[in-house]
Amino acid sequence: MGKLWTFITQLHSLAGPSLTLLYPLYASVVAMESPSKLDDEQWLAYWILYSFLTLAEMLLQPLVQWIPIWYDAKLLFVAWLVLPQFKGAAFLYERFVRDHIKKYVMTREHRSSGGKGKSKLVDSITPKKAS
Numbered sequence: 001m002g003k004l005w006t007f008i009t010q011l012h013s014l015a016g017p018s019l020t021l022l023y024p025l026y027a028s029v030v031a032m033e034s035p036s037k038l039d040d041e042q043w044l045a046y047w048i049l050y051s052f053l054t055l056a057e058m059l060l061q062p063l064v065q066w067i068p069i070w071y072d073a074k075l076l077f078v079a080w081l082v083l084p085q086f087k088g089a090a091f092l093y094e095r096f097v098r099d100h101i102k103k104y105v106m107t108r109e110h111r112s113s114g115g116k117g118k119s120k121l122v123d124s125i126t127p128k129k130a131s
Helices: 002-033 038-059 070-082 088-112 120-125
Strands: none
Touching (some): 002 038, 038 070, 070 088
């Protein structure tokens, strides 16, 4: 049983980085080289959500270390985000993240432009029409 348990532990240690980093990296490069924009959206959404997850995990580390199945639960969640059968990253981004980001960006642009609608940055780089 000792050798089998060691093998399972080692396999589990390889599955995490492979599933969370190596496969998404490969799929992102393939998506960038393909003409379709749908796969780009899936992988951009994945990297955004993975960044949020990593940041939350770092901030909540004292709490997370007391949850014995955290690594397994995270691995299952990331598998759902990554696997093409589920397209979980695109689903979560579309359903929950997009609206919050749009609200934040629009509010920020509105404040920075003094309520004119366009941001000063956009005004400064847009060529002016000759009158």
